[in-house]
Amino acid sequence: MDDLNQPTEAAVGGRRSRGERGAAGRRASRGGAGPGPSLPHITRKIRVYAVLDEEGLQLIERNSDTILEEIGIEFRDDAEALELWAKAGADVRGQRVHFPKGLCRELLKTAPSEFTWHARNPERSVHIGGKATVFAPVYGPPFVRDLDGERRYATIEDFRNFVKLAYMAPSMHSSGGTVCEPVDVPVNKRHLDMIYSHIKYSDKPFMGSVTAPERAEDTIAMAKMVFGDEFVENNCVTLNLINANSPMVFDETMLGALKVYARHNQACVVSPFILSGAMSPVTVAGTLTQILAEVLAGAALTQLVRPGAPVLFGTFAASISMQSGAPTFGTPEPSLVSYGAAQLARRLGLPFRTGGSLCASKVPDAQAAHESSNTLNTTLLAGTNFVLHAAGWLEGGLVSSYEKFMIDQDQLGMMQKLAEGVDLSEAGQALDAIREVGPGSHYLGCAHTQAHFQTAFYRSALADNNSFEQWEIEGQKRIEERANALCRSWLDAYEAPPLDPAIDEALLTFIASRKESMPDAFT
Amino acid sequence: MDDLNQPTEAAVGGRRSRGERGAAGRRASRGGAGPGPSLPHITRKIRVYAVLDEEGLQLIERNSDTILEEIGIEFRDDAEALELWAKAGADVRGQRVHFPKGLCRELLKTAPSEFTWHARNPERSVHIGGKATVFAPVYGPPFVRDLDGERRYATIEDFRNFVKLAYMAPSMHSSGGTVCEPVDVPVNKRHLDMIYSHIKYSDKPFMGSVTAPERAEDTIAMAKMVFGDEFVENNCVTLNLINANSPMVFDETMLGALKVYARHNQACVVSPFILSGAMSPVTVAGTLTQILAEVLAGAALTQLVRPGAPVLFGTFAASISMQSGAPTFGTPEPSLVSYGAAQLARRLGLPFRTGGSLCASKVPDAQAAHESSNTLNTTLLAGTNFVLHAAGWLEGGLVSSYEKFMIDQDQLGMMQKLAEGVDLSEAGQALDAIREVGPGSHYLGCAHTQAHFQTAFYRSALADNNSFEQWEIEGQKRIEERANALCRSWLDAYEAPPLDPAIDEALLTFIASRKESMPDAFT
DSSP states (O other): OTTOOOOOGGGGGSOOSOOHHHHHHHHHHGGGOTTOOOOOOEEOOSOOOOOOOHHHHHHHHHHHHHIIIIIOEEEOSSHHHHHHHHHHTOEEETTEEEOOTTHHHHHGGGSOSSEEEOOSSGGGOEEESTTEEEEOOOOOOSEEEOTTSOEEEOOHHHHHHHHHHHHHOTTOOSOBSOSSOOTTSOTTTHHHHHHHHHHHHOOSOEEOOOSSHHHHHHHHHHHHHHHOHHHHHHSBOEEEEEEEOSSSEEOHHHHHHHHHHHHTTOEEEEEEEEEETTTBOSSHHHHHHHHHHHHHHHHHHHHHHSTTOOEEEEOEEEEEOTTTOOEEOSOHHHHHHHHHHHHHHHHHTOOEEOOOSOOOOSSSSHHHHHHHHHHHHHHHHHTOSEETTOSSEEGGGTEEEHHHHHHHHHHHHHHHHHTTOOOOSHHHHOHHHHHHHOTTOOSTTSHHHHHHHHHHSOOOSSOOOSOHHHHHHTTOOOHHHHHHHHHHHHHHHOOOOOOOHHHHHHHHHHHHHHHHTSOOOOO | OTTOOOOOGGGGGSOOSOOHHHHHHHHHHGGGOTTOOOOOOEEOOSOOOOOOOHHHHHHHHHHHHHIIIIIOEEEOSSHHHHHHHHHHTOEEETTEEEOOTTHHHHHGGGSOSSEEEOOSSGGGOEEESTTEEEEOOOOOOSEEEOTTSOEEEOOHHHHHHHHHHHHHOTTOOSOBSOSSOOTTSOTTTHHHHHHHHHHHHOOSOEEOOOSSHHHHHHHHHHHHHHHOHHHHHHSBOEEEEEEEOSSSEEOHHHHHHHHHHHHTTOEEEEEEEEEETTTBOSSHHHHHHHHHHHHHHHHHHHHHHSTTOOEEEEOEEEEEOTTTOOEEOSOHHHHHHHHHHHHHHHHHTOOEEOOOSOOOOSSSSHHHHHHHHHHHHHHHHHTOSEETTOSSEEGGGTEEEHHHHHHHHHHHHHHHHHTTOOOOSHHHHOHHHHHHHOTTOOSTTSHHHHHHHHHHSOOOSSOOOSOHHHHHHTTOOOHHHHHHHHHHHHHHHOOOOOOOHHHHHHHHHHHHHHHHTSOOOOO
């Protein structure tokens, strides 16, 4: 940014020959530097926003206790989880567990309210909980919308690309997990290539595989090659997405992964997967009540497996269209759910996950942006600690979109700036500038502006703020076209972070040996 | 909505032949009913969001007092305003007025903190101040982007169309003012046709002309034909946008309009027009300090003209690109300005104006939507009372866009729903539903869902939540294409609200006579 001229009055009219994109393009092309250095996770200096008062919170907590006691939660597990619950004093009837009042809360007292999620590059380690907010990319889509505009099944090449983009995006604080499903790799071997890609192509913290207990064990094994055995057993190096099969069920796959990760001291993000109206009541309060009950039960189980294992209060807030049953995103009700769930999580003393840049749109148009922006603004102000799906999510999570990833990561930068709050220092007050300029003049050239203009405002590399005429000359491009070009330039400029060749070798040998032992089937 | 089938489990997969748009289309086409009945203004049941603590607020207030006392504000007026200030005890040097500490705040004690903005249809009257939020359309653009995709100068026909659309949009609570500049009408006569259009084609409350004192007088004269002389002199029937010529100047045009409206007890929205970095310091705190000083001086003048005249604390929060000087919107810094200014306004006891759906984009793409959504979410949570530019704003306010109007008004509906907060009634708690459904089942057919699904979730008429396959069959439409179609169907379905023929006649006679007396010039 050192090459930027100081602003001039003449430029204010918006008629000019060189715009922000020009500057961004120059930055990106200069020495293949890409988008600039990664930022640390957000440490919020702004307040959280709350939608429930004390009375409302207590009401929902009481109702959740009623669910846990009267209705119970199903653990569709082999015997282990059920035995743990019985031993802890719960009333186990078949797979249905009924919880004496207060049991889950009591168990959760051993769960840490804040912890470090370690990256292989210590500078990229992030804080989970408290005032920290950590962004992670989209998780799970089997499809991509690629840079040629095609919607197709995702491949391992796409997977690597999204890892690279997340590595390069300054405000993306983690590498995420299943940034897309590499369907060209057999499903039983896929996790090995995914974990390897996160380690090889990024040095930001990554998520583990949860689709089977043995894949979770493979994740742990590979993490140990990077971090060392003892370090992994005593520190969090993976976050792991454990969805409840709402309403009020945890299935065998998720419980299997939960137990592996908790046993190895890795963090579980216990997340009721809820489309309100289908998996929960059509009301916000009813949905919150069920979410709290499900999280209490699932998160408490991690503490039965290993007291002190890190665990997050997860929420996936969406609704359905009551006309069609289709999932909807970015509407007001899920925003209220996220705000309320964040409050409940804080009272429980657990780090909180919700939100992201969710949308139902098939393309990165204004629908996608409105839905994503409604979700993301809510996510930030709710005080969310871990934000999955922060960039790249399209079409209800069926598609990872390159263009939308770029647009979203720009918005994440804005949120990071917003979270800094208001600078009330003497420089922030700027009284001298106001004195210097006085009535009827302007601030463009004043000393205060010259001293602070480089860091004053968030700079978007994608927003076109040029005059209409300039925009016309430059080809009347929509933001997704600019995002497409920027994405290509990032991928061109990508340089892998260094990785100890011995570790790389060990990982590749492990993967080869594990793949050898598996049937070569897409099942 | 009575024709909607109850949802079925089969529909949840998202594969279906009929979508929300289909339903909306049917609603719109049934008896030409259009978009459904107008909603009353928002009465917020959610909290406001704040970014400044008591210490920060006091600091900014102290600094504003310093500006008022030491630097002063320029009133570029004929002698009247300056004489009023001198008489009130201010130190007037030329056109520069210096204010003894506390003078403006003292004067503002006579300004009402809440009042009614009357519509010619009493059912459409709105509350200004307190927990009320009122949306108004875009104000000021000389261009439109029309339904054929052309960007061209606006006409009186466009003006009428935007009045009609604002009349029809359920969550648009007022008719606004200069919804676009009808440049096909001479500038000296234009205001007559604009005011007439608001009265004739809508029955929602409207804004007055501010471009010259005599045009303000014409507005009052026409309002009196509708509301009666005495009613106008004792009630607010117009809101009027009085921009400060920041930094720290009020110009003759604005002061002329301010004096007319205050004298007739009409509300002035005293709004520093600020692009931070050009018209104010590059910092949030510095910008807030200047805004507060400007509003204090401008708003206090209304009370010198007529104690008790309604006046709003206005803010127009945007920044400039420090690279190009071009205005930018929807970035983090203006959001912080809006939150902070809302706090300052509440402490001053004045209703607050900021925000809207602002953007720099040239087309209603994801840039436009992100910028608008960031602005609008902030606007609502700040507790803004009057929201100008709530729909239709494009290209930094140079363009009124039909398509964007439709997309924005849908978002306003979402904000209106969000503002209702969390229903904690027994129905809202939904404990019986959770009991009825139990683990592993679903809520689609349960009694609670059947009782509440029609009002449970905000229904967008523009969002496409269908499956990809369905969306493909329907032509892979982007939201602006659906907005275009919906806009055409609204304009087709438009029916004017009844207007007493005698009033209509009187207005037309007045306009003809006034136009007769004016030179037929475009100046």
